[in-house]
Amino acid sequence: MVITKDLVCLNRPERTKEAILDALCAKAVEAGRIADVQGYREAVAKREEEFSTALGYLVALPHGQSDAVTTPFVAVATTSEAFRWDDRSENLVRLVFMIGVPLKNRENTHLRILANISRKLMEDEFREKLLSLNDTEEAFALLSSIEA
Amino acid sequence: MKIVGVTACPTGIAHTYMAQASLMKKGKELGHNVLIETQGSMGIESELKKKDIQEADVVILAVGCAVEGLERFNGKKILKIEVGEAISHPQEVFDKIASL
Structure with missing residues (x-):
């Protein structure tokens, strides 16, 4: 499994890129990824x-991509408010998909899931649905439906 | 219009595929026949067929790194863009195609 339930968190309070990356990294460490x-x-x-x-x-x-990653993963967060990701653009963010892939031991099955998730993110309905959810279980079920 | 293209980014994990989906979605909306090959972490996928390239009016290259097989497009009308542009501003990409 690339995404597990413990890698999903909703309506996070973070408002900066660094803070949300810290939060997601903590999740990924806990999950052993x-x-x-x-x-x-x-x-x-x-x-x-x-x-x-x-x-x-x-x-x-x-x-x-780093061998600091033990197993390929995606950690997913929604934030309660949109925030500006960086100084490069005006683009606001409320949905963060943090991906980790090892350099060694890469399997196409995992890479394919990541590709499918990336494609899925271009669908308006999918993003809207994910942003509307308040229940981690439901969000996980929605995300798992892509992996299949 | 018939449009073929290639997407590729440095890590080949996410944006290659987002750009593919973005161009195909917008192209479909606008009534074009769009085929996009990806050159990413899994190598070349949805590889363009010779016939499709021959029939294409335009070739989009949304690439942020070196890609293979560019010689296939010799003599074709080519639009070269950033991968990010294909994802963030697909409408503008097709506007550019229309004005080629």
């Missing part, structure tokens, strides 16, 4: 430097 938080954060920061992963639609997809 990241062995080295600092190493993973560096990979994410490097990717953000290339270009911002907030590209509109209230979505950001920060991601890092």
Whole structure:
């Protein structure tokens, strides 16, 4: 499983990129997906430097490829309010999909799920539905339906 | 119009596929026939067929890194854009195509 229920959190109070990444990293560590938080954060920061992963639609997809990641994962957060992701654009974010992929031991099954999730995020109804949910269980069920 | 394209980004994990979905969605809305090949973490997928390239009016390259097989598009009308533009502003991409 790329997404598990303990990697989903809704209506978070965070209002900055760094704060929400901290919160999601804590989740991923608890879930045993990241062995080295600092190493993973560096990979994410490097990717953000290339270009911002907030590209509109209230979505950001920060991601890092690093062997600091033990198992491929997506940690998902919605925030209670939209916030500005970075100084590069005016793009606001309320939906954060934080992705981790190891450099070794990559399996196409996992990469395919990540590709499917990325495509799904371009569907208006999917994003609206996810943002409307207050129950983690329901959000997890919606997210799991993509993996299949 | 018949449009083919390639999307690719440096890590090939997320934006390659978002850009593909974004261009295909907007293209469909506008009544175009759009086929997009992805060059990402799983290699080349939805590989464009020779016939589709031949028939295409325009080729979109939404790429943020080196891609394979560019010689397939020799002689075609090509629109080169950033991956991010394909995701954030697909309407503008098709406006550009219309004015090529």
